[in-house]
Amino acid sequence: MDEFSFIDSIKPSNYRQSSLIKGVDDDAAVFRQNTQEVVTAVDTMVDGVHFSRETMAPFYVGYRALAANLSDLAAMGAVPAFYLVSIVISSDWEEHDLREIYRGMSSLADDYQMDMIGGDTVSGKELVLSITVIGYVDRNRARYRTEARSGDVLFVTGTLGDSRAGFECIVTNVDNEYLINRHRLPTPRVIFSKNLNSIDRVALNDVSDGIASESNEIAEASGVDIHIAFSDLPYCMPMADLFPDQYEDWILSGGEDFELLGAVSESEWGTVQKAAERSGIAVTKIGLVTESKEKTGRVYLSKKGQTSLLKKSGYTHLQEGRD
Amino acid sequence: MDEFSFIDSIKPSNYRQSSLIKGVDDDAAVFRQNTQEVVTAVDTMVDGVHFSRETMAPFYVGYRALAANLSDLAAMGAVPAFYLVSIVISSDWEEHDLREIYRGMSSLADDYQMDMIGGDTVSGKELVLSITVIGYVDRNRARYRTEARSGDVLFVTGTLGDSRAGFECIVTNVDNEYLINRHRLPTPRVIFSKNLNSIDRVALNDVSDGIASESNEIAEASGVDIHIAFSDLPYCMPMADLFPDQYEDWILSGGEDFELLGAVSESEWGTVQKAAERSGIAVTKIGLVTESKEKTGRVYLSKKGQTSLLKKSGYTHLQEGRD
CATH class of the missing domain: 3.30.1330.10 (PurM-like, N-terminal domain)
Incomplete structure (x- = not known):
């Protein structure tokens, strides 16, 4: 060369x-x-x-x-x-x-x-x-993960686990163009994030390691507890149909979807929904923020009537120095 | 780990x-x-x-x-x-x-x-x-390699070839602490560069690939010819004593000395000298800038009464994407 x-x-x-x-x-x-x-x-x-x-x-x-x-x-x-x-x-x-x-x-x-x-x-x-x-x-518009507060709505953009499912499609020769493109050509949520500009306070993390990891980062950084309802987590039907045994894990810790996880006051939740609409993407309320019972914030997941502590999961790996 | x-x-x-x-x-x-x-x-x-x-x-x-x-x-x-x-x-x-x-x-x-x-x-x-x-x-104080002009003094800080000589000392077990430290612990010329702040126009390049290469970059970018007198190039005596057969090459293309090569008007040359003095380093006038006879700028080296075209030299390598 x-x-x-x-x-x-x-x-x-x-x-x-x-x-x-x-x-x-x-x-x-x-x-x-x-x-x-x-x-x-x-x-x-x-x-x-x-x-x-x-x-x-x-x-x-x-x-x-x-x-x-x-x-x-x-x-x-x-x-x-x-x-x-x-x-x-x-x-x-x-x-x-x-x-x-x-x-x-x-x-x-x-x-x-x-x-x-x-x-x-x-x-x-x-x-x-x-x-x-x-x-x-803009000045004072940087979105820190320390900014979640008790009473906030927890939300996420798009659907979760798609990138991991797309990767599985590629390696197992499953022909699903939507999922494969979600793995190969992910769309960073730049426009949506920009459209939140009128909101004074919103905590944001991008979903690079899965929401199990990212929600814990917000809870720890903000010193709050987070309560997630599994049934509210957004995913796409092809993933559930193609990978019935795996998709629930991927929703929580599939990683690299590059969606945004956020926390915002109840009163601004309508503004977030309008921002998503203007950006042509989905946004879903997936939980609530409360005061932390412990010194460090924790994340609780309710699924089929049971509530468990959601850890960062085994998915965290050396490959991510930050995020 | x-x-x-x-x-x-x-x-x-x-x-x-x-x-x-x-x-x-x-x-x-x-x-x-x-x-x-x-x-x-x-x-x-x-x-x-x-x-x-x-x-x-x-x-x-x-x-x-x-x-x-x-x-x-x-x-x-x-x-x-x-x-x-x-x-x-x-x-x-x-x-x-x-x-x-x-x-x-x-x-x-x-x-x-x-x-x-x-x-x-x-x-x-x-x-x-x-x-x-x-x-x-500071605004309008960035020092571009495009800013050399006909009539300028060409100067360089410190001494040339030291880093290459220090490397040779290490691999051949020659005990010269000064040269070895010049290789291991080079001092970027940040203070000197800052002390040039009162000067409106000065072209600067750092000597990462040797002055043969860097002077050609200034000549090309500014569209001027540069004339260097080999006898004016600064080097340290230990290098000449220890490596009599190699030191002349290293002066021109030893590389990674991280000194600064610059061009400045005659009238500001005194200011450059004072800046070096305040920074506790040497600065040496090594040549002149003239109008370019060709369309692209060239560098001429005079040595022992002979003048030759100084090319970027064979030392340019893939390891440097810029500089």
Whole structure:
């Protein structure tokens, strides 16, 4: 592979963000943001650990890696602006496939007029894709997981477990385009999150590790108890039909749906519903927030008349440093 | 290794930057910067490619990786504020050594009151350390490589080739602490760069690939010719004494000295010299900038009465996506 022609081929030819002053053509990028707050996160995916080329074409690898990052921005209430890409290239990747990764990223970036403003291209034994995203949020509108309060409605966007079910469809040769696309081309809930802007206080987490994990993060960070009714959790029928023995687990801890889990006051719940409607997505009330009986917040799940403590589940893994 | 105790052990316990609103405890970090411009870059190092544990203790791996990033900020005139760390951990690294990498980074970060505000910790086959840095620069004070003009003085900080010579000392068991430290603990020229703030126009590049490469980048980006006198290039005597056959090459393309190469008007050259003095470092005039005879800028090197075209040299390699 010719390194220089490859680097040239992935360089952006133009920029769209008006706040950008200098893109990739110097030692670092420069931008100016005088009114909003700046939000940033990094997410890393390793070939064979977070994805496999057997189940994921390179285009989707890039798309999904950036989607995971944008989901973090959405969970902060931020609108995406920039991304920087560090890639470790191994000899078993062809130049064409590497370009497909970048095409996947820029396909999603185009939806939000994001600019790629930096990166590093190095050699190694396995492919690693590490993306840093930068977004903007209005002053005092960043959405922290510490902001759930007793009396709040707990809600979630979309349906749960789809990504895990889509992965299962791919590896077991089940032909369900909807589920497979939910795995390959997840839509970060950026528009919905932006449409919550009129609300003063809303706690948000993105559902990257499943709601068992994410609801515990909100409960702990906010020092509140959360009560979830299993029967209220939204899922899609194809998943239940195709995987009757597994779908209930996937609803709780399937992970990587990149939906948003939130807590908001009863009085603002109508505003949340309208925001979802304007964004063309579903939002479902799945529980309530109460004062914490213990010092640290806990999550209770009621299912078929029984209430149990919902732990973060065994699904938490080394792959997620934050989220 | 216990993943959670490791992640807890590397989490910052406090923050120092007043512009920071939220650090590592949510989906993303948040900061507010209403007056200055924001500067950002990413740099990635792979075990066995960019460093080896045989020649580099883990503390130095972390220190040097962050230094390389801060050198990019210095080359933009920016003062460091934040960093995010993505690490791919392989099974051949012990937890103690991983903590040493983070200790190396925070040791350098402490010098500039930088805060670590995000990261990702994942598993893989080889250790990869990818750092994103964020810094601030006053409005219209970012230092671009496009800003060299005919009539400018070309200058460089410190001495050249030291890092390469230090590496050679390590692998050939030559005991020279000064050179070895220049390799392991390079000092990014942040203070010097900041002390240039009163100057309206100065072009800067950091010397990560050697001045043969960096001077060509300035010449091309600014569309000027650059004339360098080899006899004016600064180097340290131990290097010439220890490596008489190699030191001349290393001066030109040793790389990773993390000094700054700059071009400034004759009238501001005195200000540059004073800035170096205030920063406690050397600065040397090494050449002149003239109008470009060709369409693209070129670099000419005069040595022992002969003038030749100085190419970027064979040292340019895939390891550097930018710089």
